[in-house]
Amino acid sequence: MVFHENYSNLLTQLPPSLIKARWNRLTTRKKNPLSESEASSISPIIEAFLKHEVDKYQRKKKSQYNPTIEVETESHCIVIPVSKPEKSRFKEETKSRISDSSSNSLLYRPEGSLLRNNTNIVPLYSEEEVNTRIKEATDNLRQEFIKSTKETLKTIKQQKDIMQPN
Structure with missing residues (x-):
């Protein structure tokens, strides 16, 4: 279970558990599994796979630490x-x-x-401005919710009237 040494720069960016999981994925997948010798050789497919995994891992890591x-x-x-x-x-x-x-x-x-506060930095928005914007956004969402609920109830009533002939 060893990727080729040319991929060491990519592998150092991944945790060992993820490296092992990706190795198992390549060698045991249902469609076109790679042999251990193929997986440990230099291949553009393996390189693209590892780059994709590193990108995916770093995006996930970034979103966890900077939500x-x-x-x-x-x-x-x-x-x-x-x-x-x-x-x-x-x-x-x-x-x-x-x-x-x-x-x-x-x-x-x-x-x-x-x-x-010992530096002379001014906040980007005042608390009032942020609160006003949040209130506007919640009011808009509330209006959209009421509108969509009315439309949904109207269509349900129409379907009910169609299903029950007088």
Whole structure:
């Protein structure tokens, strides 16, 4: 179970468990399984497969460590980063927020990284503006929901009237 050494730069980007799983996938798949000698040789198919797996793994890893919530409205889209701090860092942030009485002690960049207030950085949007945009988006979603519910109920009623002749 060894890929060719030319692929070591790709394999170092994957965890060992994933390398083993991909090896098993290549050698035991139902349609056109590769022999161990074919899988351990240099081949454009294997190289493309490994590149695809690395890309897929890195996209998944990036989305796990940098998740975002998108709130869409008719005119714009607000991207709100969601942080997943480790437990120890979370405790430190919570303590610093509680101990500091100023409301602007921590500011958030659009990427979601924390900034201390000792720099002269102004928030991109005020809290009121963000709240207004979120309220507009929820109002729009509520109106769309009501409209689609009415349409659905109307079609159900029409189908019911068709099914039950007088």
